[in-house]
Amino acid sequence: MKKTILFIGLFSTKLLCAQNQIVLNADKGKDIIDKNIYGHFAEHLGHCIYGGFYVGDTNKVIPHKDGVRLDVINALKKLKVPVLRWPGGCFADTYHWRDGVGTKKERPSMLNIWWGNVKEDNSFGTNEFLNMCELLGAEPYLSGNVGSGTPQELADWVKYTTHPNGSSPMTDLRQQYGRPNPWKVKFWGLGNEAWGCGGNMKVEYYANVYRQYATFMTNWNNSDRLYRIASGASDADYHWTEVLMKELPANMFDALGLHHYSVINWSKKGSATKFSEEEYFTTMKRALLMEELVTKHSAIMDKYDPQKKKHLAVDEWGGWYDVEPGTNGAFLFQQNTMRDAMIAGATLNIFNNHCDRVKMANLAQIINVLQAVILTKEEKMILTPTYHVMEMYNVHQDATMLPLEVTSNKYILGKDTLTAVWASASKDKNGATHISLVNIDAGKPQSVSINVNGANYRSVTGRILTSDKIQNYNSFENPNKIIPAVYNGAQLSGSKLNVNIPPFSVVVLELK
Numbered sequence: 130m131k132k133t134i135l136f137i138g139l140f141s142t143k144l145l146c147a148q149n150q151i152v153l154n155a156d157k158g159k160d161i162i163d164k165n166i167y168g169h170f171a172e173h174l175g176h177c178i179y180g181g182f183y184v185g186d187t188n189k190v191i192p193h194k195d196g197v198r199l200d201v202i203n204a205l206k207k208l209k210v211p212v213l214r215w216p217g218g219c220f221a222d223t224y225h226w227r228d229g230v231g232t233k234k235e236r237p238s239m240l241n242i243w244w245g246n247v248k249e250d251n252s253f254g255t256n257e258f259l260n261m262c263e264l265l266g267a268e269p270y271l272s273g274n275v276g277s278g279t280p281q282e283l284a285d286w287v288k289y290t291t292h293p294n295g296s297s298p299m300t301d302l303r304q305q306y307g308r309p310n311p312w313k314v315k316f317w318g319l320g321n322e323a324w325g326c327g328g329n330m331k332v333e334y335y336a337n338v339y340r341q342y343a344t345f346m347t348n349w350n351n352s353d354r355l356y357r358i359a360s361g362a363s364d365a366d367y368h369w370t371e372v373l374m375k376e377l378p379a380n381m382f383d384a385l386g387l388h389h390y391s392v393i394n395w396s397k398k399g400s401a402t403k404f405s406e407e408e409y410f411t412t413m414k415r416a417l418l419m420e421e422l423v424t425k426h427s428a429i430m431d432k433y434d435p436q437k438k439k440h441l442a443v444d445e446w447g448g449w450y451d452v453e454p455g456t457n458g459a460f461l462f463q464q465n466t467m468r469d470a471m472i473a474g475a476t477l478n479i480f481n482n483h484c485d486r487v488k489m490a491n492l493a494q495i496i497n498v499l500q501a502v503i504l505t506k507e508e509k510m511i512l513t514p515t516y517h518v519m520e521m522y523n524v525h526q527d528a529t530m531l532p533l534e535v536t537s538n539k540y541i542l543g544k545d546t547l548t549a550v551w552a553s554a555s556k557d558k559n560g561a562t563h564i565s566l567v568n569i570d571a572g573k574p575q576s577v578s579i580n581v582n583g584a585n586y587r588s589v590t591g592r593i594l595t596s597d598k599i600q601n602y603n604s605f606e607n608p609n610k611i612i613p614a615v616y617n618g619a620q621l622s623g624s625k626l627n628v629n630i631p632p633f634s635v636v637v638l639e640l641k
C-alpha cells in the first residue's frame with residue numbers, strides 16, 4: 130500500500146515538474162510566413178483615426194505631416210506594419226468614398242451610426258489614407274461598402290485609386306484632387322461581417338452579392354492584379370466558409386476573412402486592467418480557440434482547394450473588454466496589459482504555424498481602440514505591451530517557417546487546463562533562426578528543452594517581455610513600465626537548448 134502511494138506521489142510530482150519538450154526541425158522549412166500576418170486595422174471608430182492617426186493639417190501643437198501624427202508614424206515604422214485595413218469594420222458598409230475626396234470644404238458630414246452617432250466630417254478620406262500608407266511603408270487594404278453601397282460605387286473606387294491617369298472620369302477626378310498617378314492598392318474587402326453589421330445576410334445570398342460586386346470590381350486596365358477578400362465567418366461558423374468555397378468562382382476571390390475576438394462574455398466583458406486569474410484564464414481560452422478555428426476553417430477550404438491557392442485572412446482579432454471608466458462606451462478605448470501580450474504572442478505563433486493557409490491577419494485595432502498597439506492622449510503617446518510583442522516578432526515577417534513539435538505542460542486552474550507553452554520558429558533571409566515562446570501560465574515558470582535537428586547553432590541571444598503582475602500596463606504617467614529586456618535565460622549546448630520562461634512572459638530567441 131505504502132509503495133503504491135509513493136509511486137503515485139512520484140508520478141504526479143514528475144507530471145507537475147515535467148520539462149516542456151520542443152523539437153526544432155531546422156532543415157524542414159517549406160512555407161513562408163507572409164509578412165501580412167503582422168497586419169493592422171484602422172476604423173473610423175472612437176479615436177483611432179481622429180486623434181490617433183490624424184490631428185488635422187492646421188494643428189500647431191502635435192508634429193504632423195499633412196495632419197498625420199509623426200510620433201505615431203515613427204513608432205509604427207519600427208513594427209514594420211506591412212498592411213493596414215481601412216475604413217472599417219462596421220463603418221465600411223456605411224461609408225461612401227466620394228464623401229471623403231476633394232477639398233475639405235466640399236466634403237459632407239455624416240453620422241457615424243455604428244460608433245456613437247458622432248459627426249464624421251470626412252476630413253480623413255481616401256487621399257489622406259493612401260498617402261499615409263505610403264508614408265508608413267504599409268500596403269493599404271480597402272474595405273468596400275457592399276452593405277449599403279452599389280457595385281458601381283465600388284468599381285469607381287477601384288478606378289479612382291488604381292487605374293492609370295486619363296483612363297476614366299474617376300482618374301480625371303483623382304488628378305483634379307491632386308494625385309495624377311495611381312496608388313498601389315492590391316487588397317480589397319468586399320463587405321465586412323456580411324452576416325451582421327454588413328447587411329445581416331445569409332451566406333447563400335451574400336455569395337451571389339459577392340459575385341455581382343466582384344464582376345465589376347476589376348482592374349482591367351492595370352497590370353497589378355487585385356487581391357479580393359470575401360467577408361468571412363465569425364468564429365466557428367463553418368457553414369459560412371463551406372458555402373463561400375462552394376459558391377465563389379475561383380477566379381473571383383483570393384481569400385476568405387475570419388473574425389474572432391477574445392471576449393469573456395459579450396454582455397459582461399470585464400475590466401481591461403482589474404481582472405482575476407479566472408477571468409485571465411477564460412480570456413486565454415477564447416484566444417487559444419484560434420488554433421482550432423484556423424485548423425477547421427482550413428480543413429473545409431482544403432476540400433475545395435487542396436493546393437491552398439485560396440487564403441485565410443483573419444482580418445479582425447484581439448482582446449475585447451469593457452471601455453475604460455469615464456470614456457465613451459461606443460469608442461471602445463481599453464487599456465492593454467500583460468494579458469494582451471499573452472494573447473498577441475500566442476495568437477501570432479498560431480498564425481505563423483498555419484502560414485500555409487493564413488496569409489494575412491489584422492489586429493483590431495491599431496490605435497486607441499480594442500487591443501491597440503498605441504494609445505494617445507492629446508500630444509502624448511504610449512506603446513502598449515502588444516506593441517512590444519509585435520516589434521519582437523517582426524523578425525518572422527517573410528521568413529521561412531520551421532516546423533516545431535511541442536510537448537507542453539498544462540496551465541491548470543481548478544478543473545480546467547490550457548496548454549502552457551506556445552511557440553513558433555522561422556529562418557530569415559540572412560540565415561538566422563528565431564524562436565518565439567510564450568508561457569501563458571499565470572503562476573509557474575516553464576523550463577523548455579529544445580532539441581535541434583538539422584542545424585548547428587553556435588550562439589543564442591534573446592529578448593523577453595515580462596512584468597511582475599499580469600495586470601500591469603503602460604500608462605501616460607509611467608509609459609515604460611513594460612518594455613522588452615535582454616534575456617539571458619537560454620543555454621545552448623550542442624544540439625540542445627534549455628530555456629526558462631517566467632510566468633506570463635514572451636521570449637524571442639535568435640540562433641546563429
Ligand code: AHR
Nearest residue numbers: 217218219220321322493
Ligand atoms: O473592431 C470593432 C468591430 O468589431 C468592427 O467594426 C466589426 O467588424 C466587428 O464586429
